[in-house]
Amino acid sequence: MSGNAMKLVVVGAAGRMGQTLIRTIHAIEGAEVFAAVEREGSPFVGRDAGELAGLGPIGVAITDKPLEAFVAGEGVLDFTAPAATIEFAGLAAQARIVHVIGTTGCSAEDEEKIKAAARHARIMKSGNMSLGVNLLGVLTETAARALGPDDWDIEVLEMHHKHKVDAPSGTALLLGNAAASGRGVSLAENSVRVRDGHTGPRPLGTIGFATLRGGSVIGEHSVVIAGEGETVTLSHSATDRTIFARGAVKAALWARDKKPGLYSMLDVLGLN
Numbered sequence: 001m002s003g004n005a006m007k008l009v010v011v012g013a014a015g016r017m018g019q020t021l022i023r024t025i026h027a028i029e030g031a032e033v034f035a036a037v038e039r040e041g042s043p044f045v046g047r048d049a050g051e052l053a054g055l056g057p058i059g060v061a062i063t064d065k066p067l068e069a070f071v072a073g074e075g076v077l078d079f080t081a082p083a084a085t086i087e088f089a090g091l092a093a094q095a096r097i098v099h100v101i102g103t104t105g106c107s108a109e110d111e112e113k114i115k116a117a118a119r120h121a122r123i124m125k126s127g128n129m130s131l132g133v134n135l136l137g138v139l140t141e142t143a144a145r146a147l148g149p150d151d152w153d154i155e156v157l158e159m160h161h162k163h164k165v166d167a168p169s170g171t172a173l174l175l176g177n178a179a180a181s182g183r184g185v186s187l188a189e190n191s192v193r194v195r196d197g198h199t200g201p202r203p204l205g206t207i208g209f210a211t212l213r214g215g216s217v218i219g220e221h222s223v224v225i226a227g228e229g230e231t232v233t234l235s236h237s238a239t240d241r242t243i244f245a246r247g248a249v250k251a252a253l254w255a256r257d258k259k260p261g262l263y264s265m266l267d268v269l270g271l272n
């Protein structure tokens, strides 16, 4: 580990992404697992974070005191749940550090609180941290701009593992927003999130969503653009959670010398 390695705090350290982050940071020269946090009362508090992640002991005991860890650290990697993320954004603002948010399922009210915390913290938030999905978003925006709503219908499909608690996925919403932006419309006013029963024909210009859940699927997303006699499909398959963890560490390192503000993965990847 280099002397200048960025001190990273992993919150939700015992979760699927938390453990992946611990392994990924451990393998990266410019970053270190400085602290690992779980909620008060969690059976994992006091356990070694490396041992839990399958690395063997790394000398970092999981704590339930996030503020102490944030004040001494430089960046927080957060793939937890909306209520926890809002609390962590407030603490990151107090500690004036980098907060990388991967948590999905945040409400409009949550987003406002995150924006407020970004007056003091450097926050990077994205529904998907992988290079591939962010490129897919750019391609979707371009395709939606070229294939107009009079002749082409856009549907966003996603499938995830059976433990996922929010729908549509953060990635599906990212892709839906990219399509809406390509068409110069607001997603909120043009999306169809659920269909059931006698729905009538498809309203012109809408962007539809379909959600599948099952097994251990890490993340499958497709944007289907259907016209008369032809269909264009843009898609991404995640086969390893490391793609999200690598993106999160890249974002933290990128934000290290930035001013407080709310950034996206497109800023990090230079795709904006």
Ligand SMILES: NC(=O)C1=CN([C@@H]2O[C@H](COP(=O)(O)OP(=O)(O)OC[C@H]3O[C@@H](n4cnc5c(N)ncnc54)[C@H](OP(=O)(O)O)[C@@H]3O)[C@@H](O)[C@H]2O)C=CC1
Pocket (backbone or CB within 6 Å): 011, 012, 013, 014, 015, 016, 017, 018, 037, 038, 039, 040, 042, 078, 079, 080, 081, 083, 084, 101, 102, 103, 104, 105, 126, 127, 128, 129, 130, 170, 244
């Ligand atoms: N943006 C991206 O690229 C990606 C985003 N995600 C998102 O990340 C989130 C987490 O996913 P995943 O790892 O699969 O979920 P898990 O449920 O496996 O992990 C979440 C972890 O956060 C912990 N946690 C919850 N609340 C707190 C709290 N207040 N303090 C400390 N720890 C807390 C949970 O503990 P407990 O079990 O006790 O609640 C759990 O260990 C989801 O929103 C998911 O959609 C996932 C992959 C990629």
Ligand SMILES: O=C(O)C1=N[C@H](C(=O)O)C[C@H](O)C1
Pocket (backbone or CB within 6 Å): 104, 127, 128, 160, 164, 168, 169, 170, 171, 172, 218, 219, 220, 238
């Ligand atoms: O919950 C997950 O697992 C994932 N969540 C993110 C999402 O909601 O899009 C990213 C990835 O697809 C995995």
